Amino acid sequence: MSLRSQGKENMKQYYEIKMKKLADWLLLGESILLTIVIMLPVILMYIQLFTIYGHNTISIIIISVIGWFLLMLLNGISNALQICFAKATYNDNKVAQQLNPRAVFLYQITNIGFAIFTLIVIFVFLILFVR
Amino acid sequence: MIAFLKDLLNRFKRARVVSKALVIFSMLLWLVLLLVCVIKVNYTVVTPGYASKASERIIIENDDFKDNKTGQVYTLAVYSSNKVSIFRYMLSSINKKYDVSEYNPKTDLSDLEEQNQGKIMMDLSVTKSLIAAYTEASKINNDIKITYSFQGMIVESVSHTYGDSQLMAGDIVTHVKGVKVESENHFWEIFSRDNIENNRILVTVKRGDINKDLNLYLHSSDNGGYYVGFRTEAYYIIDQENTYPAYSIKPTNTIGPSGGLLQTLSIYNSLLGEDITKGKVVVGTGTIELVYTDDKLEFTGGAIGAIRQKIITAYECNRINNIDVFFVDSYDYDDALAAYNEFAKGSFDLVKVEKFSDIINYFAGVE
Numbered sequence: 001m002s003l004r005s006q007g008k009e010n011m012k013q014y015y016e017i018k019m020k021k022l023a024d025w026l027l028l029g030e031s032i033l034l035t036i037v038i039m040l041p042v043i044l045m046y047i048q049l050f051t052i053y054g055h056n057t058i059s060i061i062i063i064s065v066i067g068w069f070l071l072m073l074l075n076g077i078s079n080a081l082q083i084c085f086a087k088a089t090y091n092d093n094k095v096a097q098q099l100n101p102r103a104v105f106l107y108q109i110t111n112i113g114f115a116i117f118t119l120i121v122i123f124v125f126l127i128l129f130v131r
Numbered sequence: 132m133i134a135f136l137k138d139l140l141n142r143f144k145r146a147r148v149v150s151k152a153l154v155i156f157s158m159l160l161w162l163v164l165l166l167v168c169v170i171k172v173n174y175t176v177v178t179p180g181y182a183s184k185a186s187e188r189i190i191i192e193n194d195d196f197k198d199n200k201t202g203q204v205y206t207l208a209v210y211s212s213n214k215v216s217i218f219r220y221m222l223s224s225i226n227k228k229y230d231v232s233e234y235n236p237k238t239d240l241s242d243l244e245e246q247n248q249g250k251i252m253m254d255l256s257v258t259k260s261l262i263a264a265y266t267e268a269s270k271i272n273n274d275i276k277i278t279y280s281f282q283g284m285i286v287e288s289v290s291h292t293y294g295d296s297q298l299m300a301g302d303i304v305t306h307v308k309g310v311k312v313e314s315e316n317h318f319w320e321i322f323s324r325d326n327i328e329n330n331r332i333l334v335t336v337k338r339g340d341i342n343k344d345l346n347l348y349l350h351s352s353d354n355g356g357y358y359v360g361f362r363t364e365a366y367y368i369i370d371q372e373n374t375y376p377a378y379s380i381k382p383t384n385t386i387g388p389s390g391g392l393l394q395t396l397s398i399y400n401s402l403l404g405e406d407i408t409k410g411k412v413v414v415g416t417g418t419i420e421l422v423y424t425d426d427k428l429e430f431t432g433g434a435i436g437a438i439r440q441k442i443i444t445a446y447e448c449n450r451i452n453n454i455d456v457f458f459v460d461s462y463d464y465d466d467a468l469a470a471y472n473e474f475a476k477g478s479f480d481l482v483k484v485e486k487f488s489d490i491i492n493y494f495a496g497v498e
Contacts, residue, residue: 088138
C-alpha cells in the first residue's frame with residue numbers, strides 16, 4: 001500500500017474513532033490554529049504578494065495558482081496536526097496510535113476533492129473581488 | 132494540543148544536537164520571516180492600478196438622454212501605500228515598474244489625511260467635470276444648462292510642517308479679514324501680505340454648519356514671504372433644480388481628482404446625441420480645472436501624480452481593452468512620453484491636452 005493510500009485509509013480510520021463531538025471540533029480548531037501560526041509568515045507574504053502584483057492579469061493567474069497550492073499545503077498540515085493531536089490525546093486508543101500523520105499529510109495535499117473545491121472558491125473570489 | 136506540544140518538547144530534549152540546531156534555526160527563520168512581513172519602513176510604494184469606466188460614476192438620468200452613448204472612456208487609478216513592510220519594500224524595489232520613494236511621517240500626510248484629501252478632491256473633481264461638460268455641451272444644445280455658485284476655498288489638507296492646526300480638511304474659507312471671498316483669484320489677492328500682521332491672518336471658515344473665525348499663524352519663508360500651510364482650491368456647488376438634464380452620482384472607492392478630464396469627456400458625450408469618441412477606446416489622466424482669464428471661463432487639464440504608473444496601467448489594460456488613445460495633461464506630458472517610450476511604445480496614441488476643447492478637436496479630426 002502506497003503512503004498516499006495509507007493516508008486515505010488513516011483518515012477513514014480517524015473518523016471512525018468514537019470521539020465526543022466537542023473533542024473532535026476542538027482538535028479541528030486547534031489544528032487549524034496551529035497551522036495558521038506555523039504558516040503565518042508565508043500567509044502574510046502571500047497576501048502582500050497579491051497586493052503588489054494583483055493589478056496584472058497574468059500575475060493574478062500565477063498568484064492564484066500559488067494560492068491554490070498554498071491552500072492544499074495548509075490543508076495537509078492542518079490534517080496531519082489533527083492526527084498528531086488525536087494520537088497525543090487518545091494515547092490509549094489503539095486505532096489512533098496506528099495513524100500515520102505523514103501519510104495523512106501526503107493524502108491531504110493531493111486530495112482531489114479539496115483541490116476542486118478550493119479551485120472553485122478561488123475562481124469565485126477572482127470574479128467577485130478582483131477588477 | 133497541549134499533550135502534543137508537551138510530547139514535542141520531550142522529544143526535542145531527547146533529540147541529537149544537530150536536530151536541536153535545525154529546530155532552533157527553523158524557529159529563528161520563522162521569526163525573521165514574520166518580522167520582515169510585519170515591520171514597516173518609511174517608504175511609499177506606488178504600483179499600477181486599474182481602469183474603470185468613467186460613465187459608471189456619473190449617470191445622466193433624463194429620459195431624453197438615456198439612449199445617448201457614453202463612449203468607451205476610462206479613467207485610470209493607481210495604488211499607493213505609505214509605510215510598507217520590509218517584504219513589500221524589497222519586492223517593490225526590484226520591480227522597475229513600481230515607484231518607491233521615501234516617506235517622512237513628520238512632514239508627509241498620513242494615510243487617513245491622504246484619504247480625506249483624496250475624497251475632497253474627488254468630489255470637487257466630479258462637480259468641476261459636470262460644470263465643464265454641461266457648459267461645453269450647452270454650446271451645441273441650448274436646452275442643456277447648469278447653474279452653480281462659488282462657495283469659498285475648500286481646505287484639502289493641512290501641512291504638518293507649516294500648517295496651522297486650527298484648520299481642518301473640509302473647512303471652507305469664506306472670508307479673509309472680514310472680506311467675502313468672491314472667486315479663487317480674489318482669494319489669492321486678499322490672502323496676501325497686506326492682510327498679514329505679525330504672521331497672522333484672520334479667516335472665517337465654514338465647518339459643517341458652523342462658521343468659525345480663525346486667526347491663522349503663517350510661517351515666514353526664506354524669501355520674505357509666508358507659507359500658506361494648507362492645500363486649497365475653489366469650491367463650487369451645483370444647483371441641481373436649475374440644471375438640465377438631471378444627473379446622479381454613484382459612490383466609489385476611488386479617490387483623487389486625476390480622472391477629471393476623462394470624466395468630463397464621458398459626461399459631455401452622454402449629453403450629446405452622437406458618440407464624439409467614434410467608438411474609440413479612450414483612457415487618460417489629468418484634472419479638470421475651471422480657469423477664469425479676463426472673466427472668460429476656460430476648462431483646462433491640470434497636473435496629476437504618478438503618471439508613470441498610469442502609463443503602465445494603461446499598457447497592462449491594453450491587453451484586454453485595446454486602447455486607442457491616451458490623453459494626458461500638458462504638465463505631465465514629458466514624463467508620460469518617457470514612460471510611454473519605455474513601456475508602451477506603439478500600443479496607443481499619446482495625446483497632449485491643454486484644454487478640454489483639445490479633446491473635442493482631436494475627435495473632430497478622427498475619421
